Amino acid sequence: MTSEPPVRKRDATATKALILDAAAVLFAERGFDRTTVRDIAARAGANQALLFRYFGSKEALFEEVVARGGREQLESTPAAALPAAMIRRLLTGDGQSIAVFLRAAHSDRAAAEVRARLGDDYTRVLATLTDAPDAELRAELVLAWVLGLGLVREVAGAEPLRGADPDEVVRLLAPAVRTLLERAE
Amino acid sequence: MTSEPPVRKRDATATKALILDAAAVLFAERGFDRTTVRDIAARAGANQALLFRYFGSKEALFEEVVARGGREQLESTPAAALPAAMIRRLLTGDGQSIAVFLRAAHSDRAAAEVRARLGDDYTRVLATLTDAPDAELRAELVLAWVLGLGLVREVAGAEPLRGADPDEVVRLLAPAVRTLLERAE
DNA sequence: CCACTTTGTAAGCGGTTGCTTACAAGCTAG
DNA sequence: CTAGCTTGTAAGCAACCGCTTACAAAGTGG
Numbered sequence: 001m002t003s004e005p006p007v008r009k010r011d012a013t014a015t016k017a018l019i020l021d022a023a024a025v026l027f028a029e030r031g032f033d034r035t036t037v038r039d040i041a042a043r044a045g046a047n048q049a050l051l052f053r054y055f056g057s058k059e060a061l062f063e064e065v066v067a068r069g070g071r072e073q074l075e076s077t078p079a080a081a082l083p084a085a086m087i088r089r090l091l092t093g094d095g096q097s098i099a100v101f102l103r104a105a106h107s108d109r110a111a112a113e114v115r116a117r118l119g120d121d122y123t124r125v126l127a128t129l130t131d132a133p134d135a136e137l138r139a140e141l142v143l144a145w146v147l148g149l150g151l152v153r154e155v156a157g158a159e160p161l162r163g164a165d166p167d168e169v170v171r172l173l174a175p176a177v178r179t180l181l182e183r184a185e
Numbered sequence: 186m187t188s189e190p191p192v193r194k195r196d197a198t199a200t201k202a203l204i205l206d207a208a209a210v211l212f213a214e215r216g217f218d219r220t221t222v223r224d225i226a227a228r229a230g231a232n233q234a235l236l237f238r239y240f241g242s243k244e245a246l247f248e249e250v251v252a253r254g255g256r257e258q259l260e261s262t263p264a265a266a267l268p269a270a271m272i273r274r275l276l277t278g279d280g281q282s283i284a285v286f287l288r289a290a291h292s293d294r295a296a297a298e299v300r301a302r303l304g305d306d307y308t309r310v311l312a313t314l315t316d317a318p319d320a321e322l323r324a325e326l327v328l329a330w331v332l333g334l335g336l337v338r339e340v341a342g343a344e345p346l347r348g349a350d351p352d353e354v355v356r357l358l359a360p361a362v363r364t365l366l367e368r369a370e
Numbered sequence: 371c372c373a374c375t376t377t378g379t380a381a382g383c384g385g386t387t388g389c390t391t392a393c394a395a396g397c398t399a400g
Numbered sequence: 401c402t403a404g405c406t407t408g409t410a411a412g413c414a415a416c417c418g419c420t421t422a423c424a425a426a427g428t429g430g
Contacts, residue, residue: 010396010407033218037388047409052389119337123345137345138357140337144346145326148333152304152325160308160322161329172323172365180361195377195426222418232379237419377426386417396407 016054018044024065032062066115074121079128083142083177084170086122090150091166119143130181138181145173201239203229209250213285217247251285251300259306264313268327268362269355271307275335276351304328315366323366330358 022043026035037058041048055061077085126139149169153161161169207228211220222243226233240246262270311324334354338346346354 012407015407031218033216036386038386047407048388049390049410050408053407058388134345134353134357137349137354140346141330141334141354141357144333144337145330146333147336148329148331149326151332151336152329160319161325164322168319169322169326172319172326176361176365179364180357197377200377221416223416232377233418234380234420235378238377243418371430373428373430375426375428377424379422379424381421381423383420384418387415388413389415390413391411392409393411394407394409396405398403398405400401400403 012054015044015046015050019046019051019054019061020065020068023061024068027062027065032058066118071118071121074118074125079125082122082125083129083146084174086146087149087170087173088166090146091153091164091169132181141180142177145177197239200229200231200235204231204236204239204246205250205253208246209253209285212247212250217243251303256303256306259303259310264310267307267310268314268331269359271331272334272355272358273351275331276338276349276354317366326365327362330362 019040023035023040026040026043029035037048037051040061041051044051051058051061055064073085073089074082122143123136123139126142127135129142130138132138149161204225208220208225211225211228214220222233222236225246226236236243236246240249258270258274259267307328308321308324311327312320315323317323334346
């Protein structure tokens, strides 16, 4: 019997993008280990064999997701506004990039390298906010705070933070961050 | 006390403890998903079937590890000294409890509950450090910072923090934490 | 001593995983 | 048209996973 054909257009770059997007969402939602290539392919509406043809491996796909997501914000935000922007992005939850970064905890060495390099980039930008001799250490402490925020919110889902107004959080954190960065000793 | 039999070859409680210890180390090191029950049993020098006899499931074992590890420090440290103690424990790396807590990110709902409850306990204790009306939110921000510290150190392994002196880190963080907690508005 | 329970072991089952292979179908050049 | 490349698909492989089962050995009470 002649059933209706799914009539799919053949577009490699579009399929690639679909897979990449699906992977970004799922990696952010469940982390690397709990996301299967079958899930990604299903969400992208693509055959899973294509995932391997276009990206080589699950690891490589993950690396592309991490690398792509992180740098957008970094390149489009001035240093002084970066902490607040990171926090807002984290709390409003509409950005997956930091979530993916968080979720990268358990992944392989190759992905860990991408992640570390991205973290270094953030640290370097944040370090321009202070003229203390240990600027990088202080910057890293700021980065740690932001990531910890995401961790507590996403992982623990603790009540006060989950329902808190992002502006309120920024208002509380700002003076403390300033103290950390300005305090010369 | 001479009434104890000196050496027991077959000792259920000892085996249980061995499994629990091995699990704590491995969960802290690799996280839940990347730790296999075979690895745990091998490290404990026990047969993996015993793991299921004594703990029921991998999830249940994980819950016991998380629950056991977290409360020790919480019960033995006065509130005022808790932030510094947490940071030191995190940075010196000899305590696995917080690492396990960190690693608990991707685990199941049952474990997530244990984790959330433990996080609430920490938050509650930290909240006693300030008399601001939004004490719990501020406390949670402190907790977030400490956990983020662990995340950056363990996950990103970034250079300044990895080699940093714990005392130095505490010295940098202390004023900022004080600012966060004391700032009334 | 024997019957019974507890502790430890060996083997494997069913399911899932990342990844591969063999092949069909669409597109374009000649 | 058709040859040859690209894009998509169906099926399955080998390895590993959490977990179970069947059974042997050690300890204990009567």
